[in-house]
Amino acid sequence: xxxxxxxxxxxxxxxxxxxxxxxxxxxxxxxxxxxxxxxxxxxxxxxxxxxxxxxxxxxxxxxxxxxxxxxxxxxxxxxxxxxxxxxxxxxxxxxxxxxxxxxxxxxxxxxxxxxxxxxxxxxxxxxxxxxxxxxxxxxxxxxxxxxxxxxxxxxxxxxxxxxxxxxxxxxxxxxxxxxxxxxxxxxxxxxxxxxxxxxxxxxxxxxxxxxxxxxxxxxxxxxxxxxxxxxxxxxxxxxxxxxxxxxxxxxxxxxxxxxxxxxxxxxxxxxxxxxxxxxxxxxxxxxxxxxxxxxxxxxxxxxxxxxxxxxxxxxxxxxxxxxxxxxxxxxxxxxxxxxxxxxxxxxxxxxxxxxxxxxxxxxxxxxxxxxxxxxxxxxxxxxxxxxxx
Amino acid sequence: xxxxxxxxxxxxxxxxxxxxxxxxxxxxxxxxxxxxxxxxxxxxxxxxxxxxxxxxxxxxxxxxxxxxxxxxxxxxxxxxxxxxxxxxxxxxxxxxxxxxxxxxxxxxxxxxxxxxxxxxxxxxxxxxxxxxxxxxxxxxxxxxxxxxxxxxxxxxxxxxxxxxxxxxxxxxxxxxxxxxxxxxxxxxxxxxxxxxxxxxxxxxxxxxxxxxxxxxxxxxxxxxxxxxxxxxxxxxxxxxxxxxxxxxxxxxxxxxxxxxxxxxxxxxxxxxxxxxxxxxxxxxxxxxxxxxxxxxxxxxxxxxxxxxxxxxxxxxxxxxxxxxxxxxxxxxxxxxxxxxxxxxxxxxx
Numbered sequence: 001x002x003x004x005x006x007x008x009x010x011x012x013x014x015x016x017x018x019x020x021x022x023x024x025x026x027x028x029x030x031x032x033x034x035x036x037x038x039x040x041x042x043x044x045x046x047x048x049x050x051x052x053x054x055x056x057x058x059x060x061x062x063x064x065x066x067x068x069x070x071x072x073x074x075x076x077x078x079x080x081x082x083x084x085x086x087x088x089x090x091x092x093x094x095x096x097x098x099x100x101x102x103x104x105x106x107x108x109x110x111x112x113x114x115x116x117x118x119x120x121x122x123x124x125x126x127x128x129x130x131x132x133x134x135x136x137x138x139x140x141x142x143x144x145x146x147x148x149x150x151x152x153x154x155x156x157x158x159x160x161x162x163x164x165x166x167x168x169x170x171x172x173x174x175x176x177x178x179x180x181x182x183x184x185x186x187x188x189x190x191x192x193x194x195x196x197x198x199x200x201x202x203x204x205x206x207x208x209x210x211x212x213x214x215x216x217x218x219x220x221x222x223x224x225x226x227x228x229x230x231x232x233x234x235x236x237x238x239x240x241x242x243x244x245x246x247x248x249x250x251x252x253x254x255x256x257x258x259x260x261x262x263x264x265x266x267x268x269x270x271x272x273x274x275x276x277x278x279x280x281x282x283x284x285x286x287x288x289x290x291x292x293x294x295x296x297x298x299x300x301x302x303x304x305x306x307x308x309x310x311x312x313x314x315x316x317x318x319x320x321x322x323x324x325x326x327x328x329x330x331x332x333x334x335x336x337x338x339x340x341x342x343x344x345x346x347x348x349x350x351x352x353x354x355x356x357x358x359x360x361x362x363x364x365x366x367x368x369x370x371x372x373x374x375x376x377x378x379x380x381x382x383x384x385x386x387x388x389x
Numbered sequence: 390x391x392x393x394x395x396x397x398x399x400x401x402x403x404x405x406x407x408x409x410x411x412x413x414x415x416x417x418x419x420x421x422x423x424x425x426x427x428x429x430x431x432x433x434x435x436x437x438x439x440x441x442x443x444x445x446x447x448x449x450x451x452x453x454x455x456x457x458x459x460x461x462x463x464x465x466x467x468x469x470x471x472x473x474x475x476x477x478x479x480x481x482x483x484x485x486x487x488x489x490x491x492x493x494x495x496x497x498x499x500x501x502x503x504x505x506x507x508x509x510x511x512x513x514x515x516x517x518x519x520x521x522x523x524x525x526x527x528x529x530x531x532x533x534x535x536x537x538x539x540x541x542x543x544x545x546x547x548x549x550x551x552x553x554x555x556x557x558x559x560x561x562x563x564x565x566x567x568x569x570x571x572x573x574x575x576x577x578x579x580x581x582x583x584x585x586x587x588x589x590x591x592x593x594x595x596x597x598x599x600x601x602x603x604x605x606x607x608x609x610x611x612x613x614x615x616x617x618x619x620x621x622x623x624x625x626x627x628x629x630x631x632x633x634x635x636x637x638x639x640x641x642x643x644x645x646x647x648x649x650x651x652x653x654x655x656x657x658x659x660x661x662x663x664x665x666x667x668x669x670x671x672x673x674x675x676x677x678x679x680x681x682x683x684x685x686x687x688x689x690x691x692x693x694x695x696x697x698x699x700x701x702x703x704x705x706x707x708x709x710x711x712x713x714x715x716x717x718x719x720x721x722x723x724x725x726x727x728x729x730x731x732x733x734x735x736x737x738x
Contacts (some may be wrong), residue, residue, distance in 0.1 A: 001656075010641065024547060025560070026527075026737075045521075082482065090737070094733050151472055173686060183596070200448060229476050258557065268733075271732070272729050272730075272732055272733070275725060275728070275729035275732055276725065276729040279723055280726050280728065281722075281725065282722070282725045283725075284718055286721070286725075287717070287718045287720065287721030287722045287725060288717040288718045288721055289540075289717075290716055290721035290724055290725060291664070291716065291717030291718060291719065291720035291721030291722075291724070292666065292672070292713065292715075292717045292721075294674075294720055294721065294732070294735075294736070295646070295664070295666075295668035295669045295716075295717065295720060296642075296663040296668075296669060296672075296737060298649075298662075298665045298669075299642050299645060299665065299666075299669045300642070300644070301736055301737070302645050302646070302649045303487040303641065303642065303645050306645060320641075321643060322636045323634070323637065326634070326635075326638055327638050327642060346410055349414045377627075377631060379625065379632075379634070380634030380635065381630055381634070381636035383637060383638070384624065384629075384630030384631070384633045384634045385630070387610050387624075387637065388610070
């Protein structure tokens, strides 16, 4: 296959010239973020899209129409383009803003509901997500199903009026605070085709039989959880899409998850602070290191934008998304490694210096970049299998 | 991509498939001028793409020249195509007339340019310039030098210059040219700066490199699907798959950075974008050539197997008109001068 290109070679697929309306929108977001920082509403931080949870901030974005941006008006959306959504998202990420609460719902659950949800489900969830009031968790991984997602064991059996869910999920960020989880489970036993017989259920986390247990990550922070389902009743109205088509649906969900600017900007606040530390006249070694990082990021952003544009035109860029994520997440980690060689500073989360704190955040979260949303080795396997001689 | 550009790419691909054979590449490394290939290329008008019609060119814009160079890079075409485009742009800008015969552009970075002087109503030029591309095969030397009134451009006949042969890693001529009061004709004020020339050549080399990267990547993917060891094709081994994926990602990054630089090449952001592209393409060249050779095993290390014609060019080209380090120091300094808060606006400009 030809990557970042398509047989049709339609110029519009690659024309990422941004319209004036999009640029005006960007200015608006920049002004908003500058004001928020000035008012002390948040302090820029690394990996904020995973490590923060601020319903207050999410609601502010919802009020401005910056959540569910691409969805139809009737579902609370703004009918903006995917490129415009990309612009807003990257502004929020570059500023290290606290976007964790609504992140999953806005990025992947919403689009999935639009595509596979019933009218009732759309009406119920989408406007609330777009207002920044309704949050979702991801329900894919299990203790024995990480990279090998098809080996999940959580299952649901048919009961009167719905499904009885049994099993557990792991690595669900903010399961102790979000409202719902989209759970991938087996609805028929494992057969010859291991990708068949799976379904996605929307589970209200306040339901009887659901419990969560915290998992602390190496920075001793708690956003991950293990979630247990002990005979949880899920009504038919909460089945997403078709019973038995869960695998196909989840693959589409992953495409939204992999290609975005959050796969290159997790440590951007550190890069900005690094420049501040180096000042206007860095020595040659520092200048070279900065120049290389900037060249890589400049390129990565254009790659990510190109993928967004392919999505915008209805193309499923599975391989390109995998490729951007592999390169982007390696870059994110590298920022931290380069930063510590250029500035003599002790990384510490409780340091008074902003640089030291951001460096500590980056170092402590970096191992997760190349794992979450598909480990790099798995992504490279996806890429390699699609290469044609 | 326009229909015209698709036609250019098809024409160039067909032509190079037929006439730029491994034998031609071997001979070129020995210093043989591929006369038939040059004639064929000239007949198609490819060297005049992007040159304004009023200057005797075929019209079109930079992206047409880039398209040609990318295809030429895929084949390692041993001809001064990039240098010809540069010569014609300079000539067109200054109102100077070139013949369609092979031309070499004699210039260096600011500070050590040749000097033009006016004597008895005529012009002469003096100075030495190292690593001039393809000079020994040129029938006309287009010289960029300083005069009392700034940067000037003039033509010198090759017989009025002293030439010392040199070559790059791939055996492409990179000769040293010296002038001692050599007679120069059509001496006019240059319409471009040395910095413009330097970055423009970096842009063109990046385009050639992207072509070469695409070709070594394709060749390596094919080889890994054909070569059988332990009863399986190489591409069935996860260790090889990982390598192929990394290589492809590097090639894509190179391509996207080059194309992004191309789209802003006529704007005020051109130099920074070209710097970023030359850095990223050069980094990709380092990684992709290493993987291509590793996957090919000992076979790819032989002179017989044609991989080296492209990998050697990539190693040579990444250092021409600014290596990754040189451009990175420049770009890093620009970014630092602009300040931390200007970084994001720069990246998203």
